[in-house]
Amino acid sequence: MKDYENVIMEIVSGKESEVFLYYLKGFKKDYFVFGDGKWVVIIGEDAIMETSFPIDGDYFEYLSNKKGYEYLGKIKEVLR
Numbered sequence: 001m002k003d004y005e006n007v008i009m010e011i012v013s014g015k016e017s018e019v020f021l022y023y024l025k026g027f028k029k030d031y032f033v034f035g036d037g038k039w040v041v042i043i044g045e046d047a048i049m050e051t052s053f054p055i056d057g058d059y060f061e062y063l064s065n066k067k068g069y070e071y072l073g074k075i076k077e078v079l080r
Helices: 002-013
Strands: 018-022 031-035 039-044 049-054 069-074
Touching: 002 031, 002 039, 002 049
Parallel strands: none
Antiparallel strands: 018 031, 018 069, 031 039, 039 049
């Protein structure tokens, strides 16, 4: 469990991690998705972590715009 928590913390705090906004019509809230190319962490706009998991397959295909993800930039860019 500690390893899992460490992966999550590294992704959501790593300046090189990527940030996406996830929204779909009909969903009650939007989500922020943090990724490192291997894992994603999904956090609701209410700051509650929904899930995290390793991506099985193509990272960028999974997080594509056509699936409802909007790329915002790397954490270091978003925080500017």
